[in-house]
Amino acid sequence: MTTPCFEIIVYKVAGTTTADLERTRAQNRVKSFPGFLSWTPFSGIETDVDRVDLVAWATLEDAQAAARRVGHDPEFAAFRHTVRNIETMGHYIAGATVPPAAISASGVELGRFRLKEGVREEDMRAAYTTMVSSHLRCQAGWCAQHLIKLKDGVFVDLALAENPQYAEEICSSWHGNADCEAFLALIEPISMEFGTILETSAGNA
Template structure:
């Protein structure tokens, strides 16, 4: 399975208040794991002891590595103990690219560029996908990446992160990385800006 992986975990808990605290703590810890993209916590509309967590990872490998940590690390012991019954866990690939959910105080990098003469959009997109899959999506704080084609023929590379500081750090990581160099060899940068969701 290539590309983003959706991990769907269904379970029951005994004490909703305690489980809420432990789930928030587990989500905060998961944010620092390689390949973490997002975590949507769901509780039963009629029975709050029913839970579903939909966690998006950059790849199936990242999802499996994280599952091993959550299942055995002492850091996640409180979360594991709050679960009274694990109903099921499965991994899925999305037929469309998963949405990037952004919250206040999270960060963004906006890079504008043109294609170099003779470079096709298809070649640029393949290089961009490889750079994201092999490097950027594995960095702490990375939340997602999108390309935008503008009316004048230029492009935007939108990179989403858990903070503006992370967005800057991730951008700095391009230097010396071969996948980033391969992408940069196809484009003419026209500007870069960083921002924060408000």
């Protein structure tokens, strides 16, 4: 596996609330780009308009191609509009082994459930897709969501977050959200557990 390329961007934003919303939307779009590994956003403590983004890519070429799209594609126009000025942007490789949490999810939520009597699987899946796309993927720290069907009619909701704390916070955000409540109305929960990814193995890309 090649050494990841880390892109570090330091910049200031024009308005914090809108900027953070558009950054989250940009993150969700970039996740589908070739070579994307992770995007860790930072906000200033001393100065609330300061922002730093640490984005990991499989190669420098992937990072550069993504930068061109973010800089020119219309779908990122709203995000670009929130950036007051870019102070520095560069690409780096780590001089030592990078902890897995820096380039991948480490928090896990695993929920098992069955369908309520009379509920069709296709209706549950439609509600699940709406819940993930409209709410869960917009939460801070969210990385991925998987719906799994086991042989005994049990389903598993597997959520991956940047760390265990984010995993629990994202789960808590279900309460009171209309899309989440619509999904929950279709299922009979069996169990829910939280955990931490300790090791990850993968084949070469």
